[in-house]
Amino acid sequence: MTTVELPPEARVAESRPQVPHRPGEKRFGAGRVIALIILIVMAVSWLLPFAWALVTSLKTEADAGATPVSWLAPHGYTLEAYANVLAEGNIPIWALNSLLSSTIITILTVATCALAAYAFSRLDFTGRRWLFFVVIASIIIPPQVLIIPLFYEMLAFNMVDTYWGLILPQVVAPPMVFILKKFFDQIPIELEDAARVDGANRLRIFWTIVLPLSRPILSAVSIFVFIGAWNNFLWPFIIINDTSLMTLPVGLQTVKSAYGVQYAQNMAMALLAAAPLIIIFLFFQRQIIKGIATTGFGGQ
Amino acid sequence: MTTSAVSNRAQATTGAKGDTKAARRRKDNLAGWAFVAPFGVFFALFLIWPILFGLYLSFTGTTLTGAGGSFVGFANYAEALGSSDMWRAMLNTVWFTVLSTIPLVVIALVMALLVDLGLPGQWLWRLSFFMPFLLASTVVSLFWIWMFNPQLGLINEMLKPFGVAPIAWLQDPQWAMLGVVIATVWWTVGFNFLLYLAALQNIPEQQYEAAALDGAGKWRQLFSITIPQLAPTTALILILQVLASLKVFDQIYQMTQGGPAGTTRTAVVYIFDTGFTGYRFGYSAAVSFIFFALIILVSLVQFTSRKGARS
């Protein structure tokens, strides 16, 4: 099995910042200075593509395409590239499509997976074991293997170039069932018993007791699914040809400028497409990191 | 799997009050299937059916245009297994996996170890290393096509002082795979970094304290405590990384389209090319299953070697 998960409450975000936490450490020995220098070099290397993209996007096209390569812009920095990209009008439409499809996918995925996971965890129905086995075994199927038959199926359903064709096949997420089931397994059953004595039905118990207790895992799974859907490329690329239905990653890759390769505009588009998730990340860094770490091992 | 513990608990609580066992079971049965149904529909329609239908397609000559849907037996498999292109794609896949997995594990570990020292600027390190992971593949590709531009790119510019002649990173068969690997490492290393960081912070302090009392230096501690303690995490990261690398498509399709001269055409790129560009659905489905077999094979090897290492 490839799905193994981390200790569920991986304490990633709760680090012990600033304070040297290993015993016997001096605050700034020679070793720590060297470590700091290495860290700085690595961080700068990792930020470099962002910085270069940003600087390029702020140049005029003439400067962006000029040699020798330089961080400076002889003609001055400008927001022209952004204005041009936004004036083309595609980016807002794609962003809307991305937001819409990722949101629907996340809601449907979390809802269906949570219900199924609860059933696998708590309800002793006939066929539970083999069904759960099939679901877990299916985790090994790479989605890439399905593109041909799935496209063929969408042709039959007349769903090529529709939102449904884009969304529905992305809703299947067996690893999430596994992760949620493991979490539900840990909830003390006694909490539910009281409600059952009062005659509450399963759905009610699930809704009023289990779900509120599962908020951390649900948000972790949601974050993971949403980021995955937002950035997904292969399936949306295959199923959508109509430019007005494309998501950001697909539109960016598929639709070109009629005016040729324009470096500043390319970088402006890339940064505009990257912005939403990065901004969300800056605000919810802790939750996202935690969500990724807890779900990561299951999500591949 | 841990299902047995659950069912025991479920049984223990049945008959808490009122209901007979049989009635309770009937209720559970109904509720169980009702709860599973929504997921089950998606699961059946978009996973089980396609995999079965794909298997069927792989034995036909079906094309994108719908022509040639007749049964051809194992002809597609025979052709694929005899095709140098197919093997080349599989080899490229394995090669990419090797080239990308090693730095993706090693660099992630180094990053995590350094950040875990508790140096100032914690949020900045995390942001720097993890932010690329949040980007869509398309954005990553746009960034790196630009970084790698032979004349206007930053990479060649930075190599210039070292006397390196401009390299056509993504157009030269010698360099293209490396170019794709560099972009991939930059993009996804932050994920492994997070997993390592989480694991590092779960190593009990007392172990270090005890080692320090025994007079073990920092490096000794690193090799005698930290790295062994991280072994399970390393194993998990390796498994996930290898499987993820084997399935590579996005950045390669976007940066090189499998070129130049087929040097970066991996299995999934080959599946896409033969199916959608070459129209040959049947053949492409057959290659998909050969690729699937490769994935299972690699998973099995990893699984057994891990089991061996554990015992």
Place this chain on the structure above:
Amino acid sequence: MHGQYFSSNSPLTRRSVLLGGAAVLGGAALAPALSGCAAAGAGETTYPLKFWHLLSGGDGIVMAGMVDAANEANPEFFASQTVLAWGTPYYTKLAMASVGGRAPDVAIMHASRLPGYAPGGLLDPWDTDLLAEFGVTEQDFPPRVWEKGVVDGKLYSVALDAHPFILMYNTDVAEKAGALGPDGQLVEITSPEQFLDVASAMQAVTGKHGLSYGYLGDGAQMWRLFYTFYKQLGAEMVLENGKEAQVDEEAAVTALSFIQQLLDDTIATKSGDYATAVAEFVNGESGMFFTGVWELPTAKNSGIPFDAQPIPTLFGTPAAYADSHAFVLPHQSAPDENKRREVYRFVSELFKGSIDWAGAGHIPGYLPVVESDEYSELIPQAHYASAADVLNYDPSAWFTGSGSDFQTYFAENVQGVFLGGDDPAEGIRGFVRRLNVLLAKPNPVAKG
């Protein structure tokens, strides 16, 4: 209109696309209302037409202008253009959209790609009577250009242009290199040796390179130059399904060896890509430039003094690689007849306005434009118009044509030769082996 899946119908303008998006956001319930918006407007109907093409750069700008002009002059339709990445990505998407049944209303394809699309039902045929109604008939096109669009007796594509591979040269550099004739045009060059001499002389003038030519990672560019020389050697290439490829290896090796001689890092850069070559020529850093006619606007905009001509006949037989941009109707499962009619109107408008297209460098397919006085005054277009007489489309097969895998395979086997390391004979043999593999497979677009 058929709005069974939200907003799969064509929106009228950008604004209504946004509105459509908003409608979707508000739920699918609004979809029926949305489908009505295409027909909104008092009394008259403006049909929104989705038009796909793969033209960017100079071509894209001109095409955008032509589309705008056509839209303005014809309230009956409003065509919105979508530009996709040139080559394989475009053709893959076009095929996928066509089988999906919600294809764009009209698209531009390379005429050379037709054998891979028309027989498989990916395209709908043109109704020649309806075309005639809008003033577009067989007599209006050069026979070979028109016939390229006919498959199995039906017309599937109508060519907007022919666009050969040509030679541009910097007249200043040429003059200083002593390579200009009394008429102010490049002297007639009739042999490979002479061409190398002229190029070297120009290199001495610019101090950088004599010739610009970019091909790295670009199979199309490699193929264009190779096929020009190959055809100049009088060689043929015949590709028939189920048979071995007929390729003249000797001619191929001659052509490739000559290209290796050119790419010696003195005459031309050994490893130039397309963009670099363009930049080099327009910055006056070289004297000559092997390129398609489509780079004419770029060269003109740069302000350098230049002229153009067909690629000199270095190997005896005048020949030029060429292709055509041609209008096609991607297959739709439920085409709206009235809308289709507007597609014909739109296309005929573009034909009639194709003098602008000639401005972009291409030789128009529509003869009334080519025969106009206006066209004969276009310089340097008039200097290379004769290339139209020696056009050579790709060898016909389902897998050939501009931006096809065919060119990718060519690049895979031959890029190493261009880069200077590999043996030309080995390269071409690898390519032929590849072709034979393709020819041995069943044709996936054949009927039945």
